Each structure stands twice: as C-alpha cells, then as structure tokens.
Amino acid sequence: MRVSIHLLGRFAVSVDDRPIPAADWRRDRAAALVKLLALKPAHRMHREQAMETFWPDADPEAAGASLRKAVHFARRALGAHDLITISNDVIALAPNAELDIDIEGFEAAAKTALRGSEKSAFERAADLYGGRLLPDDIFVEWLDAPRAQIQQRYSDLLRAGELWQRLIALDPADEQAQCALMQTALDAGSRVEAIRQFNQLRDNLHAELGVGPSAATIALYEKALALSGAETVNPSERIRTSLAWGLVHLQSGEFDKASEIARQTRDLALGADLPREVGEASALLGLASMMQARWPQLFRSEFIEWVRAKPAFVQHVFDGHLCLSEFCLCSAKGHAEVAGLAQELLAVAEEAESSAGRGLACLLLGEAALFSGELDRAEQFLTEAEKLLLAADAVAGRVLAIERLAEIALERGQKWRASRLIQRGLGDAERTWLSPHLIMRMQALAVRAAATPKMVAEEILAGDRLLTPGACQPCSMALRTASAIALAEAGELEQVDRRLNDAERIAGMWQGGPWAAALWEARGVQRRAQDKEVRALAAFEEAASRYEELGRPRDQARCLARMGNHG
Template sequence: MPATCQVRVLGGFGVAVDGQPVPTHAWRSRRAADVVKLLATETGHRLHREQVMELLWPELPVEAAGANLRKAVHYARRALGDPGAIAVDGQVLVLWPDGRLDCDLERFDRTADAALASGDASACAAAAATYGGDVLPDDRYEWWAEERRAKARTHYITLLRAAGDWARLLELDETDEEAHRAMMRRHLAAGRRREALRQFEQLREALRERVGVGPDAETVALFETALAEGAEPPSVRQTVAVTLANGLVAWGRRNVEEAERLAKRARALALDANLGHELGEASTLLALVAYAKGTWHQQFREEFADSVRRSANLEGAVFDAHLCFQEFYLYGPEGHEGAESFGRDLLAIATEAGSPAGLALAHLLLGEFALLSGHVDEACEHLDRSLADAERAGCLSAQSIALERAAEARVRRGDLALARSLLDRAMPLAHSSGIRSHLVIRIHGLRVLAAGGLVESLGAVRHGERLLTSATHVCDPCSMAFRIEAARACARANDLSRARRHLAEAERISGLWQGGPWSAALWEVRAELRRAAGQNAQAAALFLEAAELYSTLRRPIEEDRCRAAAVG
C-alpha cells in the first residue's frame, strides 16, 4: 500500500495518494466517494458497516443496503488504487489502515483545540486561517454530513471570536449581535460615532430581514449612548429606530401592552415624517401584537384604510409588513373562510380612495380566494387586475405576488409554458423588493410545480435548495410550498431520502399552523412517498385522508387530485 493518503473535506472533497490526485471519474459511483468521506471524517477513520448502511441507504432493507455497500467499497478501493485501502476489521470498515492517512479536518481540529487551550488571540487567528471552508459543501443535502459540518463551523467561529475577528464573523453571519456590539464599541472608542450608528442600523436591518426580531436591550442601550454623545439631537428616523428596537425588546419579553404602545408611537412618528421603511417595521410589530391579541383583521383593516389615503410609499410599506399575516389568514387553521368578504371590504375602501396599491392588494386577496376555491377563470381575472394596479402603483412586491399567483392559476389550467413565463417575470421583481426573503422561495416552489418534466422539476428543486443553504435568509412559512413541491418531485424521482428531508422540514414549519391546508398537503406528500416505495395500499389510505381534509377546507382541485390518486 502507498505510504500516504491525503483527504480534503474542507471546502470540497479531494483525495491524493502519494501526492497524486485521484481523478473524479475514478470513483465510478457517488456512493464509493461517500464511503471514503464518511470514514475520513469519523474519529479513528473507522465505522461499523451497519452504521454506514444506515447513513447511506436508510430506506433500503438490510440485504439490499449490504449489497450496495459491498459495491461502493469495491469501487472505492479501485479509485484509491489498492484492495487494502478500505479494510474490514470484523464488522468495522477502516480507511487506510496500513499507511499514513492525513485528513485536513483532523489537522484543523487539532490546531484549533491547541490554540483555544492556549488562550492566545494570535494563535487562534492563525488556527482560523487553516480553515479551508465548510465540510463537504457539495453534500449540503446529505444529512449524514450535517453534524460534521456544523461541528467544524462552530469550531471555526469559536476561533474567530477568541481572536476578536469581528469583521470576519459578520461576513459569516450578519446577525451576530455580539460582533456588531464589539464593532460599535470599537468605533466609539476611536471617536467614530457615525460609524457606530451605522453599525447598529446594519444589525437592525439584518435582524429584521433574516430573523424577524430586533436587537436586544444591551445593544439598544449602546445605540442610545452613541446618540447621546452627538452634538445634534437625534433625527426622527433615529428616534423611530430606538422606539422600534425597544418595542421589539418588549415583545421578546412578552410585554404585549408595552410593545403595542411603542409600536403605535413609532408608527405615528413614521407617518408624520413620511418614513415608509420605518412605517413597515412598525406595522410588522403591530401585526404581531394584533395576532397575539386576536385582532389582526381589525388592525389590518384600520391600517389599510389609513394607508390608502396617503402616499404610495406608505401603502407599499403596509402591504409588505402584512404579507405573512395575510398568507396565514389564507393558509391557517380555518383555511380561506371569510376571505372573499374581507377582500370585498378592502376593495371598496381602495376604490373610494382611488388607491392603485390598495386595489392591487384587494384584487390579489380575491384572486387567491378564487384560486383556492377552484374558480380558476375568476382567479385569473382578479390576479391580472391586481398586476395592472400594482404596476401603476410601482409596488414591486405586489407585482411579484400577482405574477406568482397568476402562474399558479395557469398551472391549474395546464398552461405550463405561460406559467413559467410569468414566473420569469416575477423573479427579478422579487429579488428587488423589500421582502425578498419571503417572495423568492415562493417562486422557486412554483417553478418545481410548473416544470415541463421530471428533469426540469429536479433542476428547480436544486435551485431552491441552493437558496435555502445560502447566506440569504428565507422566511420559513413562505418556504412551505417549495418544501412540499420539492418532496413530491424527489419522491417521483425515487430519491426518497431527499424527499423525506424536505417533508421533515415541512412538518416542522407546519407546526406554525395547527390544521389547515398545509396539514392536508403533508398527508398527500406522505402518500406519494408510500407510493414511491411500492406501498400502494398505505398510499391509497393516506391519499384519502388528504382528500377528506381538503374537502373540509373546500379545496376542490386538491381534493379531486387526491381521490384520483387513491384509486389510480
């Protein structure tokens, strides 16, 4: 056996034997490389064969998984150039037992542990510099790699924190509040007050966009200190920022009344100063409070009526702030019950005010109601009018949603080419809107549904997966449709482990809604997984369960589809 095998897993996968790289084509099968990855990242580079089978082929019976493992080991040995490259010690597989095995992850862990134990900041910085990137980034959706990846990344972040490399930490996670505070203190100590204020604004924006929360009390207090150090009084925008931040602190502490008081004060200041962005933030906090108090419909109606009488800048801010709550209204436990009368009410208010943005929102709600009720032609009429009004108002998010829903209506009609064309128009609008974390993933979900075949559908799944694993925040509830459609597509492709991962995420997110159409959709996906596994009787029972739930929610298109699948 050659003396040295070098395995790289940080930032990508690669193997070299005695300095000679193993070419990609030598592996012959993906699972051959996966066996080497598993063993290389395991302590001692050894793993029981049953553990390997469970990690790589969890859906297969023991005999089939064992056969696959034997084949994968055979091809891995051939790629590494020696039959002893992977030895079998009893029931345990061992990588490179008779030579020197050098894994970059193992070296990084040793260096990191030594640096952290020393307590020396420069040693920690030097150790952090040896981190070549996340573990196996190309295997992002292989669940067996997740624990190894998370552990190494945590090690890296701990090194950066010990080294005081706050700028690098913020490159990795723009919501790292400790890093933002450290940068604010550094700016203040150097007399750079404006930079400290800008740092707070960056944090506030990142938390709002990516997490949906505000800075904590310690950070807000530091911001107020920076404001107090200035010769000039705080601007209205800065006063609103402090008020909103404290309101979110109160919300986080479940002090609903204080959160509502501060949100109303911030909203009044934002309205008087015509601050659309800040009005949107205040409206979001008020919507949270109203939902907790069971008064969201009344709150939204009041804000809608007030905003349509003001500038389009403020109308758009209110529209964006209430998006997720409107979707909860349509997809929550009670389904779309009452949506038509609510939409008609909003339409009357917007018509009287002559507000294009208000008309766009009202027609959107009516179009969504018609679509969910199975009235596709009526839905198309409302959604086309919504799009026209949104274009007149210059509201990007309203245009994106109208196009997205119009595409869904065309899918229901069977016009997939037109649906894809509408989604192509919607995507740049979603990216340019103020609520891209909500809108972009929704379009990816519909692209899976509107695909022209299984290959195109799986391609759309991969695009959505890349978005979900990128640094860009994605709203969990808004990703629900993508998770459902991705699970279906993967089940049809017989990639059951991948389908189950998307289903598991959908099940987690559905906990936000107890009941409702997503619960029915989950039963439908479970049925498709059973059918893909050849368990047709169980699949039929689950399809009927989904059909009954859809019937209760008055979703005829979905009900008919599930009943047909149960007997098909």
C-alpha cells in the same frame, strides 16, 4: 500515493495532485462512502455500520449488494483499487497512502489555539476553516452530528480569539459579536461604525417577524447616537431605535405598548418619507394584533384608512402585513369571507382612485378564487392585480400576483409558462426588502416547474441554500414540501424524512393554513416510494380530508387522484 480530501465548504478529492472531476462522482453513494470514511476515526468502519448508515431499512443481502456497488464505483472514481480496502469486514480508506483531510488539519490547529491565548494561533486555525461541512448535503442525517461538532468548534475558536468579524460571517445574528464590535467602535470614537454594526444586526434579525435586538444592544446604539449630540441624529436613526424598543415590548408580551410604539414610529417614518420603515412599523403593529387575535379587523381598518388618506404609502403598509395576510387571511377556510372583504376593499380603492389599493384588492380576490378552485376567475383578477401593482410600483404585491399566476400555470400543466413567470418574479423580488420571503416562495414553484430530473436537482439545491437559520419559516414550508415530494418521486428517499420532520416542526409552531394537509400529501408520496402502499393511501386520504376542510377542492382532487393511481 497521496490523497487529499476537502470536506469544508465543498467536496473535492485529488490523488497525487490530480483533481478528480465532479462528474466522476455521478454515483452519489460512492461519494457518500468516501465522505463517511473520511470522517470516521482512523478512516475505517465495519461493513455493517456502512450498511446501517446508508440502507437501514433494506434486508442484509440487498444492503450488502448495494455496498459492494458503492465500493466498486468509489474505487473507479479514485482510480486505484487499493484506496478502498475490505479486510475482515472492515472497510478502510487509503490505508497505505498519505491521507490529507482538511477537517483534521483544522481540528488540530483549533485544539492547539484553544489551549493557549496567542492571537495569531487563533487566526491561523480560523484560516483553515474552509466553510460549512459538506454544504450541499445539508439534509443527510448522518452528517448532523459531525457538522454540529465542527461548526461549534469553529464558533468556540472565533469567540475565544475574539475574531468578531469572522463570527458575524458565521452567524450574522450573533449579538455578542456585534456588541463587541460596536463597543470597540465607540471606544475609538467611531459613532458611524457603531451605528453600521447595529443596522447590520437589525437587518439580520428579521424585524418583520418580530425578532429584534436585545435591550443591551439598543442601549449601545443609543450611546452611539448620543456621541455627537441629539441635534445631529437623523430621523431614520430615531425610527430604528423606536422600532427596536417596540420589538423588545412585543417579545416581552406587552402587546398594547408594542402597538403604541408601532403607530408612533410609523407616523415618524411617514413624515420622513421612509417606505421600508413604514412597512416595518406596520409589521410590528400587525404582529402585536395577531398575538391578541385582532389581526383581520386591523388589516381591514388599515387598508381603508391608508387607501383613503395616504394612497402613496398603501403598498408599504401592505408589505408589512404580507406574511400575516398570507398566513391568516388567504390560507384558511372561508374564502367567501375573504372575497367579501376584498370586494369591499376594492370599492374603497376605486372610490379613492388608488391603483395600489385596487391592485391589492384584486390580488386578494384572485387568491380567494384560486384557493376555491376557480382558475379562470383567479387568473383574471391576478392579471389585473399585476398590471395595477406594476403601475403603482408596489413590488412585493406584484411579485405575489406573479407567484399565484405561476401556480395556475402549474395547475394547468404549463411548466414552460410557469418557468417564465417565476423568472420574472425572481427578478422583481430582488427590489424589495421582503426579498428573502418572496424568493423562498418562488423557489418552491421553481422546484415544481423544473422539466427534467437534472433541473429538479439543481432547483432543490438552490432552494436548500436559502434555508439558512434566519430564513422565514412559514415562507419555507412550500419549498420544503415541494422538495420532499420531488425527491421521493425520483426515488431519492434518504433526504426526504429529514425534510418532512423539519416541516412538521415548523407547522407545529405556526398552526393553521394548508401546511398540515401538504405534509400529509408529501408523506403519502414518501410512503408510496417506500412501497408502503397501505400507509400511502391513508396519508393521501388524510390530506384530501384536510384540503376539503380548508375549502381547496383542486388540492383535494389531486390527493384523491393519487389514491386512484396506486398499483
């Protein structure tokens, strides 16, 4: 008998060349047992190790019963009793069969290649890497160590073999790989290819969050620009260089210099009619002001100046401030101040006859009303904001208005309406350079709006695929907590702790907003699912208190209702 198991890029099993349908693995723990044994040395382990891995908090009798069920269903899926054996309390996978596991083939080829220097050996080994280890199980904690080990092995292989394109596919923000390809292009006299590589790196470093190329990479880019003479360098290339240097100053703590470069670059982008670069320069300016605790004042002056002087570009300036406005302005206590500022901005926009400005002011007024618990008033402002921003083709602001309208629908229990709004927002989000942020936020609502357990699981999986290393961490918070709550309520507790630990780490880096309260609420749902009612009540009480401090009465009421629902 021959058993083939794929773990890289997907989970698939075949027995004597007969693929086992995915539906046969409907018992998650049966599949997990096969995965665990496939990764163990000699594909065997003591039953107590399996019990500790899968049911660490269960008593031995209950964990033993669960393990027997997992073995039973794994045997049924594999179609043969002796493909999972238990002898002297040791569980073994296919001890008397020919076992072919893709990860072992890759490991052997990688070790051979790394012992030598033959280019073809590196390429052959790299061809055997089918993708990330079990990518649909990214929050399964016992997979962390083997996943990190195999990915590091693959990275070492690519770096040693100078397989730069594959390394960039693994990590688009790997500067060594990008610089190597840029240098190769320059050596071949290909200015265009070197510039393309720089732009690819820049796009993957999230300039809107203050992350840019290093000084050495920028120097290579400038060398590429100089190849054919200064007169042939177009404005967008000059602007990208300037933005990159601005980010270097920001990362070095030279905030005044970064602000100066941001303003100069934005003027250049405005003159060259480059909306995205106007937004990126505004983001750089906003980040520098945030580091100096000046952001709210800057946002007010920016809004008024641009609405009055350059209304056609006001939405692109706002795009640059989007994450900052959501973080600093609309997620903290003091919604009366937010509303007061927005009323002032609305008056300025009406005087200037700016649809985009009016739409953005209505968006802020709608958000302030929503956070204050005034759903009808919020819906009125947000509906007007969506209409005005559609007329102005201000895509990012319009998607944000749709997101908030979907939140209102969920507050009212209208999942069907929320789902329609989410689909509309996701379609529009693809049209803006801020799509990674907006799609992440919409996906959090998609988890909450899913109508059936199957749909919830599908939306959580779709959300997990968005949580790449370069994803915007603040924008990921709602998705992380929504997924954790949905999993806990469904009794799928294995993945919850890891998700909330990640969320707590991010919340610690970005102090402020409703995240600490949301985390306490999610912990309460988790504790209740664990039958730890006293701890659950304490968590809900803490969440309610924090929501009260933030001036979010509806969120506070929800947590108090959770406290009343115990038993």
